[in-house]
Amino acid sequence: MRQYQIIIGALLLMILTSCSSTSTLSDEFADFDLSAYQSFDFFTVDGPDEKLADYDANLEFLKEEINRQMTERGLKQDSSSPDIKINLGIVVEDKVQTRTTNLATDPFMYSGQRNYTWESREVPVNTYKEGTLTMHLVEGMSNKVVWAGTASRVVPKKTDKKQRAAQEAVSELFDQIDN
Structure with a gap:
């Protein structure tokens, strides 16, 4: 379990320094073939001690969307001995x-003195939340990461828009897997 925490920490550092909204984290996953597997399940996600009001509902929605995508690709959920286990990392940050x-x-503004200056500066205009979803596919037999990717989105305030943003993020992750 400590190994996954280290991987997630390294991935989050990469995410924070990346400008793209989605990315596959390494070229070593370029030859990954999801069709080589038949079943999947999720690792248990340990949430933060102080969860946002809708954390559990949003997590379940993400799992349902991932389940739908996996089922569309011919895999079935199997809790007893899955070929692939899915590890999710979720980070939501306040941004300005x-x-x-x-x-x-x-x-x-001229104030009557001749010793004035003007310089360009950054001024805040809005605050928002940015969510990053990291998904690791871990092979059941070897317990090794066989694919990893991330997707980042602005988190909308309305629930229905949050779900649409989550669907888009999951779809982009699966587009990465398919390519």
Whole structure:
């Protein structure tokens, strides 16, 4: 279990420094073939001590969407001895949207002295939450990661829009697997 925590920590560091919304974490997974497997299940996800109000419902929605995607690809869920186990990592961060000031929109004010200056700076304009979903596919027999990918999205405030963003993120992960 400690090994997975280290992997997740390294993956999160990579995610935080990445600009793309989805990514496969390594070229070593390029020849991964999901059709070589017949069954799957989920690792137990340990949530934070202080969960957001809808954490459990959102996690279940993600699992249902992943289950649907796996079923569409011919795999079935098997809790007794799955060929693939799915490990999910979920991070939600508060972010601040900023803009750069400029003379056209933010001119300096003259106060009667000749020693004034003006410089461009970043000013906050909005706050939002960004969610990152990391998915590891771990082979049941060898207990080794055979594929890993991430998807990041702005987390909408409305529940129905959250679910749509989660569906898109899961679809993008599976698009990565299929390619």
